[in-house]
Amino acid sequence: MNEEIVLSEILPIIAPIIVIQLILMTVALVLCAKAESTRGPKWVWVLIIIFVNLFGPIAFFIAGRRNEG
Template identity: 85%
Template structure:
């Protein structure tokens, strides 16, 4: 018995994850652009933030920002 999964069943689960991902990405990109110094080149962090889905922005928040000035 093969059950087909309807999009209307999956959308309520996936939509909040997509929204959280987009919010994290936008915030991380803005903070990266405004940062004077980062740990590593900014262009690498931009690529990580964009292409590593939810974990890229979180990695930037944890390891990418420099607070020592």
């Protein structure tokens, strides 16, 4: 019942999540920087993308970008 958590057991589970998070964050930040306009101030979206971990970039992709065209 008093088991120790070993990093070598957790790392294979956490590593893919970290990689996905970094990829999503990078793509969202690049798209936010290149966008002419967003729904709301860009600096707010940058903060959301950076600090709301996995859900921040997803929120930007869904709600932050304006469909231009």
